[in-house]
Amino acid sequence: MAGVQEAKRLETGRRVLEAAVSLMQEEGLKALQIRTIAAKAGYSVGSVYKHYPDVDALIIAVNSLTLDQIRQxxxxxIREPGSPLDRLKILARSYLHFAVEQPNLWRGLFDHHLPGNTSIPEEHRTQNVKLLDLIGQEIAALNPQLGSEMLSVRSRTCFAAVHGMVTFSMEGRFIGLKSDQLEQELDFLVERLALEAR
Incomplete structure (x- = not known):
């Protein structure tokens, strides 16, 4: 009996999270309200709260899945063999492609802010670190002498620079680039950053 109840509990949690992901994907962060998620999942509001204490916890769970999707x-x-520089360029383009194909999921990562002094859950922080580690592996291959602290800084710098270009372009800002220029300029940016990493 306990096994059946646990299976039901897990299924409820899975369906609630699935509904939240679907809403984020279709309508963006503004659509993630507990009542809306409960209705889409086919459960009561109370059932959602049994799994997530508030909407912020649910958004963090969605964003953790998004980070994992980007990393995957x-x-x-980068499964194919190539130089570290080539692989860094591929990573940058892969990030861009995800943002273009899944704009609402991508924006949800950066538009959501936890209230007050709420700390980021460890699982979410781990997903961020895993993503940065992919970049760090290639930078380390370019410069094996780089210490761990500086490698972490350089990985963050590389990600921030690529993210900035993608964000300005996705938002249609004046300094953003058109889609036919963006990949080429991402390559240029990565090459310049890679030269500094050596």
Missing amino acids: RMVEA
């Missing part, structure tokens, strides 16, 4: 896509993209 990047891992797949």
Whole structure:
């Protein structure tokens, strides 16, 4: 009997998270309200709260899955052999492609802010670190003498620079680039950063 109840509990949690992901994907962060998620999942509001204490916890769970999707896509993209520089370029393009194909999931990562002094859950922090580690591996291959602290800094710098270009372009800002220029300029940016990493 306990096994059946646990299976039901897990199924409820899975369906609630699945509904939240679907809403984020279709309508963006603004659609993630507990009542809306409960209705889409086919459960009561109370059932959602049994799994997530508030909407912020649910958004963090969705964003953790999004980070994992981005990382998995990047891992797949660099399976083929290549130089560290080539692989860094592929990682940057892979990040861009995800943002273009899944704009609402991608924006949800950066538009959501936890209230007050709420700390980021460890699982979410781990997903961020895993993503940065992919970049760090290639930078380390370019410069094996780089210490761990500086490698972490350089990985963050590389990600921030690529993210900035993608963000300005996705938002249609004046300094953003058109889609036919963006990949080429991402390559240029990565090459310049890689030169500094050596």
